[in-house]
Amino acid sequence: MEPTLEIYDTTLRDGSQQEGISLTVSDKLRVARLLDDLGVTFIEGGWPGANQKDTEFFQRAQHELDLGAARLVAFGMTRRPNGDTETDAVMGQLLDAGTEHLCIVGKAWDYHVTEALRVDLDEGVRMVADSVQYLRSKDRHVFFDAEHFFDGYRANPGYAMDILAAAHESGAERLVLCDTNGGTLPHEVSRILAEVQAGLPGAQLGVHFHNDTGTAVASSLLAVxxxxxxxxxxxxxxGERTGNADLSILIPDLQLKMGIDAIPEENLPLLSPTAHHLAEIVNIALDPHRPYVGHSAFTHKAGLHTSALARRPDAYEHEPPATVGNTTRMLVSEMAGKASIHSKASELGLDMDDELARRVIERVKDLEHKGYHFEAADGSFELLVRDLTGWEQTYFALESFRVDTIRRADEEVTAEATVKIVVDGERRLSVGEGVGPVHALDQALREALRSRHPVVSDLRLVDYRVRVLDSSDGTSAKVRVLLETANHHESWSTIGVHENVIEASWEALVDGIVVGLLRAERD
Ligand SMILES: [Zn+2]
Structure with a gap:
């Protein structure tokens, strides 16, 4: 049997170096479970001893983390210069992590050995050999990360190969060629890799690319x-700077385009939900244009295109989106033809005949002329279609609202809103407080609805964006508000346009809550 490819995820170590990412120990345990469910081979958990959090992670992992097929790996350095492995702190911390697999990093670029470590080149080799031998003697599987390998190989190929050979002969089971500074292009990767394979025919190699030249995935594919x-x-x-090779692209590339098993085939549809779940944990919005897993990765806009797509999806999509757990989305805009309106309606579960579609297109064109933009507002689009079928929301009717912003001498700014609405023929008044006027309005409206529609407590405002539309006709500028509301399992966008930002926000807010109430009835 062919040896299988190993997918080694380092989100918990290298990935956590990204600006803006800070994971708690509990977060790290959640991420490890997610990666295990997805089916990666190895999960690098961190650097025990380097910080308290990683030390605690490995302690808790031994009791709390019941992984399926994935193996946890602890990461660390080779022994300190001119030191002794038996008494080396890092060696001890690696062993204390309690994992069967360890990955140690050593310098493969002569320049770093003499300038950063300040030892002679022979000691550089001994540090690698001693450390690997020692950890192997403690019955651990050892992987060796050759730091700055590609830069080192260009500068002094003999020394870079000596480092690899030392790790190999000492028992390292994988020699991982790292492009630590990320400056190596794919064609150089191919050449250097071929030379390493010729020089060390028995070694099992790995690669570790950073995306500084935008080619980390490409280089990884070539290496595989x-x-x-x-x-x-x-x-x-x-990952730090521009990140590490992106496994959410690499895995489906390998699996779908190259026919190589990267993760168990039945797990591939977990890819998009896992990518989104991870983005939620690290608290960085996932770029909608990210290949395979982004919200827009299988999104279609032009009218002609969408009518053909409805008949023959394979003509316009490189893979069926469901294979990676994503979905096709149709955008509604004035460019849209009837077919895309039909597709959008069926996506939303609405019945539509040709006559209704014609009226929808007309209304969309009219509103887009006034500054609305339904591409990014599927919730408001749904209400627009319902409106044209004669549907009316009967949850509440507005009598009036009022918002005040209060700025005190100590510079604290708060907002207060009063909302008067009629619910089931009964007049209700409620007051909401918030950090800003829209937040206060949202609080007040929900408070007024809560006793009759308790489900409003489950709705959250997750995004709020304002854009000033240009006023080429000399009138006062309009603003467009886009708002995203979510319940426990989905989200929708709504829109408001007005000269007054509060009114535009109110419009989007009301649409957001009405859609939320509709979804609650449907679920
Ligand atoms: Zn790295």
Whole structure:
């Protein structure tokens, strides 16, 4: 049997170096479970001893983390210069992590050995050999990360190869060629990799690319094609600077385009939900244009295109989106033809005949002329269609609202809103407080609805964006508000346009809540 490719995720170590990412120990345990469910081979959990959090992670992992097929790996350095492995703190911390697999990093670029470590080149080799031998003697599987390998190989190929050979002969089971500074292009990767394979024919190689030249995935694919055993990266491409090789692209590329098993085939539809779940944990919105897993990865706009797509999806999509757990989306805009209106309506579960479609297109064109933009407002579009069928929302009717912003001498700014509405023939008045006027209005409206429609408590405002539309006709500028509301399992966008930002926000807010109430009835 062919040895299988190993997918090695380093989100919890290298990925956590990304600006803006800070994971708690509990977050790290959640991420490890997610990666395990997805089916990666190895999960690098962190650097025990380097910080308290990673030390605690490995302690808790031993009791709390019941992984399926994935194996946890602890990461660390080789022993300190001119030191002794038995008494080396890092060696001890690696062993204390309690994992069967360890990955140690050593310097493969002579320049770093003499300038950063300040030792002679022979000691550089001994540090690698001693550390690997020692950890192997403690019955651990050892992987060796050759730091700055590609830069080192260009500068002094003999020394870079000596480092690899030392790790190999000492028992390292994978020699991982790292492009630590991320400056190596794919064609150089191919050349250097071929030379390493010729120089060390028995070694099992791995690769670790950073995306500084935008080619981390491309280089990884070439390396896998050339026969490396292990490929390292991060789901969603997290990592310092521009990130590591993005496993959410690499995995489906390997699986769907190259026919190589990267994760168990039945797990591939978990890819998009896992990528989104991870983005939620690290608290960085996932780029909608990200290949395979982004919200817009299978989105279609032009009218002609969507009518053909409705008949023959394979003509316009490189893969069926469901294979990676994503979905086709149709955008509604004045460019749209009847077919895309029909597709959008069926996506929303609405019946539509040709006559209704014609009226919808007319209304969309008219409103887009006034500054609305339904592409990004599927919730408001749904209400527009319902409105044209004669549907009316009967949840409440507005009598009036009022918002005040209060700025005190100590510079604290708060907002207060009063909303008067009629619910089931009964007049209600409620007051809401918030950090800003829209927040206060949202609070007041929900408060007024809560006793009759308790489900409003489950709705959350997740995004609020305002854009000033240009006023080329000399009138006062309009603003467009886009708002995203979510319940426990889905989200929808709504829109408001007005000269007054509060009125535009109110419009979007009301649409957001009405759609939320409709979804609650349907579920
Ligand atoms: Zn790295």
């Amino acid at each position: 094609d050339a026969g490396v055993r292990q490929v390292q990266g991060c789901l969603n491409g997290y």
